[in-house]
Amino acid sequence: MADRHPPVLRLQKLHKTYRLGLHTVPALQGVDLTVWPGEMLALTGPSGSxxxxILNIAGLIDQADAGSVAFNGRDIQGLDGTALTLLRRDAIGFIFQSFNLVPVMTVADNVDFPLFLAGVPAAERRQRVAAQLAAVGLSDHAQHRPDALSGGQRQRVAIARALIKRPKLVIADEPTASLDSHTAEQVLDLMRECCHASGEGGGAAFLIATHDHRVVRRCDRVITLEDGRILDRATETLTS
Known part of the structure; x- marks a missing residue:
């Protein structure tokens, strides 16, 4: 992957601290991390690690106190809030443990929403939504609302929504934590299929924070964090 395409994300010497009352808590202490197109990378470690x-910085939601962030070969340092918002809107998808679907919208409308925000014409949106729902096996549920779906189906809607804009990077925060084993394996199969899809620039990269061993064993690389540092790079070997 590294030989064919530049990295989707490169974090170098990241430092981040938070203030809790009178105390300063170091969240990141000199983290270096590279994410390549078409790979699933798991971040593991205890709570507070x-x-x-990292997900917030990679998703352009938060900024580091020090260090550099390059997205798809572009240094994002110095970009203003509007530029960061547009980059996040157009190039990054998000998958959450709690799905974060809009309950009053149908499945199709939830998946369509990022395209609507991006100003994609209605005819193209309908075609892309239909194709994306077919890809995740939910064509028959397009007009259902989220509360009529199982947990696994709702997570598949969330994956479809994250992928509908053809992002370079998908940020996933504990995506299987609410799912039973069988459903989790189905969701992971779908994520790997989307991640390893061929196409210009390679498939979308997935950066996944997880405590779930089912996710860890299905990822291409695993990075372990502790106290804001990368603890062990022994597992940081591409397997696909």
Whole structure:
């Protein structure tokens, strides 16, 4: 992957601290991380190890105190809030443990929403939504609302919504934590299929924060964090 395409994300020497009352808490302490197109990378470690902070910085939601962030070969340092918002809207998808679907919208409307925000014409949106729902096996549920779906179906809607805009990077925060084993394996199969899809620039990269061993064993690389540092790179070997 690294030989064919530049990295989707490169984090170098990241430092981040938070203030809790009178105390300063170091969230990241010199983290270096590279994410390549078409790979699934798992971030593991105990609560408070820095996983969520990395996801927030990678998703352009938060900024580091020090260090550099390059997205798809572009240094994002110095970009203003509007530029960061547009980059996040157009190039990054998000999958959450709690699905974060809009309950009053149908499945089709939930998946369509990112395209609507991006100003994609209605005819193209309908075609892309239909194709994306077919890809996740939910064509028959397009007009259902989220509360009529199982947990696995709702997570598949969330994956379809994350992928509908053809992002370079998908940020996933504990995507299987609410799912039983069988459903989790189905969702992971779908994520790997989407991640390893061929196409210009390679498939979308997935950066996943997880405590779930089912996710860890299905990822291409595993990075372990502790106290804001990368603890062990022994498992940081591509397997696909």
């Amino acid at each position: 820095g996983k969520s902070t």
